[in-house]
Amino acid sequence: AHILRNAGGRVTDDVIRSLVISQQQLGTREIVVLHHTDCGAQSFTNEAFAAQLERDLGVSVHGKDFLPFSDVEESVREDVRKLRESPLIPDDIVISGAVYDVNTGRISEVTL
Numbered sequence: 001a002h003i004l005r006n007a008g009g010r011v012t013d014d015v016i017r018s019l020v021i022s023q024q025q026l027g028t029r030e031i032v033v034l035h036h037t038d039c040g041a042q043s044f045t046n047e048a049f050a051a052q053l054e055r056d057l058g059v060s061v062h063g064k065d066f067l068p069f070s071d072v073e074e075s076v077r078e079d080v081r082k083l084r085e086s087p088l089i090p091d092d093i094v095i096s097g098a099v100y101d102v103n104t105g106r107i108s109e110v111t112l
């Protein structure tokens with residue numbers, strides 16, 4: 001198994017790049033999208049974050065999507081959809097989604 005980690009656990013072009021290498025060069029056959037409760041990606045909006053970066057770093061990133069989310073199950077569904085829609089992920093690859101609850105330590109599968 002290969003574990004790909006990033007802020008929010010979001011599916012990005014670079015995650016798909018890594019999955020294609022994992023599957024086509026190294027033979028992995030299944031994907032689990034795992035997000036967690038109390039995620040830092042739930043603590044901001046793109047607009048507010050852009051304003052913060054402009055203020056604190058003097059850099060304009062308006063229009064950039066940092067992939068924040070408010071509903072953790074919905075963000076899992078969105079990322080599973082993104083994988084299913086990618087022509088680089090074959091249709092016979094099993095894809096599931098789950099949420100790790102940081103308070104209980106339990107992982108719950110998300111119905112897609």
Ligand SMILES: [Zn+2]
Binds near residue numbers: 007038039040
């Ligand atoms: Zn997080």
